[in-house]
């Protein structure tokens with residue numbers, strides 16, 4: 205079973221990177237085949253036409269050859285996913301937001317690649333921890349627009365790193381093991 209980890213983190217070290225690794229290890233321990241995908245090379249939405257663009261009717265992005273089509277296909281192939289991002293300005297990282305802007309438009313009016321899929325949301329904040337909730341709320345709204353099913357919301361900062369890292373590992377593992385709402389998997 206494919207477990208997609210979609211990361212907005214531009215860094216290859218640090219807190220958010222360590223949490224991404226915890227998701228990866230947890231999903232693997234639960235029997236899934238995890239894959240990490242970053243989206244920082246993708247362009248932003250061009251907001252074509254009168255604002256709705258061709259994507260509203262045709263369900264594809266005219267500029268998808270920049271890697272967007274491939275990223276969408278990776279999400280389509282995954283049965284479960286984690287969205288993970290550093291908190292920037294109380295929001296998700298710009299690259300992830302840009303990708304989600306395009307994906308939401310393409311999937312508008314149809315089930316799409318996220319419909320009915322379980323998603324783990326992880327936001328990693330810095331020293332202040334300000335903006336953790338608004339960041340998670342922003343990801344929550346995207347999931348509601350695309351029909352994704354939120355498995356859990358996990359906010360992390362330098363004060364709670366030790367126990368939240370365990371929670372992230374456990375969440376990814378129990379998702380991969382097939383936990384349904386209300387169940388406990390030993």
Ligand SMILES: Cc1cc2nc3c(=O)[nH]c(=O)nc-3n(C[C@H](O)[C@H](O)[C@H](O)COP(=O)(O)O)c2cc1C
Pocket residue numbers: 215217218219220221289290291292293294295328329330331332333334335336
């Ligand atoms: C442009 C920018 C904006 C940031 N905004 C916030 C913020 O609003 N709240 C916060 O707690 N941390 C903020 N941070 C800190 C990051 O969330 C933090 O670097 C990251 O999540 C965790 O650390 P890492 O960089 O070691 O992965 C910001 C960092 C950058 C670069």
